[in-house]
Amino acid sequence: MATNATVSINTPPPPVLNLRPRSGFANTPFIQELMERGMAYIKAGFAVHFCGPSGSGKTTLAMHLANLLGQPLMLLTGDDQFGTSDLVGGQFGYRRRKVVDNFVHNVLKTEEDMTQRWADSRLTIACREGYTLVYDEFTRSRPEANNVLLSVLEEKLMVLPVARAGNSYLKVHPNFAAIFTSNPEDYAGVHKTQDALRDRMITIYLDYFDKPTETLITSNRAGMDVERAERIVSLVRAFREQSTGELKPTVRAAIMIAKVVELQKFEVSAHDTHFLQVCFDVLGGGLLRSSGLHPLERLKHRQIIAQLAEEFC
Numbered sequence: 001m002a003t004n005a006t007v008s009i010n011t012p013p014p015p016v017l018n019l020r021p022r023s024g025f026a027n028t029p030f031i032q033e034l035m036e037r038g039m040a041y042i043k044a045g046f047a048v049h050f051c052g053p054s055g056s057g058k059t060t061l062a063m064h065l066a067n068l069l070g071q072p073l074m075l076l077t078g079d080d081q082f083g084t085s086d087l088v089g090g091q092f093g094y095r096r097r098k099v100v101d102n103f104v105h106n107v108l109k110t111e112e113d114m115t116q117r118w119a120d121s122r123l124t125i126a127c128r129e130g131y132t133l134v135y136d137e138f139t140r141s142r143p144e145a146n147n148v149l150l151s152v153l154e155e156k157l158m159v160l161p162v163a164r165a166g167n168s169y170l171k172v173h174p175n176f177a178a179i180f181t182s183n184p185e186d187y188a189g190v191h192k193t194q195d196a197l198r199d200r201m202i203t204i205y206l207d208y209f210d211k212p213t214e215t216l217i218t219s220n221r222a223g224m225d226v227e228r229a230e231r232i233v234s235l236v237r238a239f240r241e242q243s244t245g246e247l248k249p250t251v252r253a254a255i256m257i258a259k260v261v262e263l264q265k266f267e268v269s270a271h272d273t274h275f276l277q278v279c280f281d282v283l284g285g286g287l288l289r290s291s292g293l294h295p296l297e298r299l300k301h302r303q304i305i306a307q308l309a310e311e312f313c
Helices: 029-043 058-069 084-088 122-129 149-154 211-222 226-242 251-264 273-290 295-312
Strands: 002-009 047-051 073-077 089-101 109-120 132-136 157-159 169-171 177-182 201-205
Touching (some): 029 047, 029 058, 029 177, 029 201, 047 058, 058 073, 058 132, 122 132, 122 149, 122 169, 211 226, 211 251, 226 251, 226 273, 226 295, 251 273, 273 295
Parallel strands (some): 073 132
Antiparallel strands (some): 002 089, 089 109, 157 169
């Protein structure tokens, strides 16, 4: 009698995300207009690309747009070490096969072998099942790793490696949608992407949110009343307009200040030295890239922040 036993040692499939908006999400007219544009482009069959500086809300907007599509989400984050297999799949697991032959009762014969097992990666799963792919910071991956996206976005066809058993091509599910985010190409660690890939997506350039949106985001994230949050946002926005450095403060700076102030029960006032110090520490971070740590530059920025606090707080 011969028995055949097969044991698979697999890499677990990538997790699928089902999103829900954060409680108190700032769904202002500014955000709604961006989402309407994004939805229109996706419904027309195009990928959407949010491009902007750090802190401009790219990832949050991408996730919110994915949530509005109402289907499961696959999330990828760009990485310089990525290869095509990180998007498409590869031989990540093993299958062990053992045959025991005891046809002759006093003769035992065994045969064992192990073969690598193919596992689809997130892009392949999203294309096959009709999920939404959010590829965050995709330009941090090397351009050659993203070549597989060219036929996916244009011909709606994925070319599969020979190592994958079965068909050499995968027809992209009609519900598949792709949303990309990236920083400007002058950011550290960012690769210049292929013109052919950029040409296959519609780019929405982000700068900064409008004041009502920044105020509501700051208020919600810090648990602070809107009136005090607006004073902090006004200070940060005014400092941003006067800043000549490479790294200008975003709504993140307002959230940081507001959270610390709310937690420590400081006054949002130019007469509260603790509040001023928090503003100096948070808003002074741009000096590290723009002008180093020169004492005169630090003093100049402290004076500017103190004057803005007098004006707005």
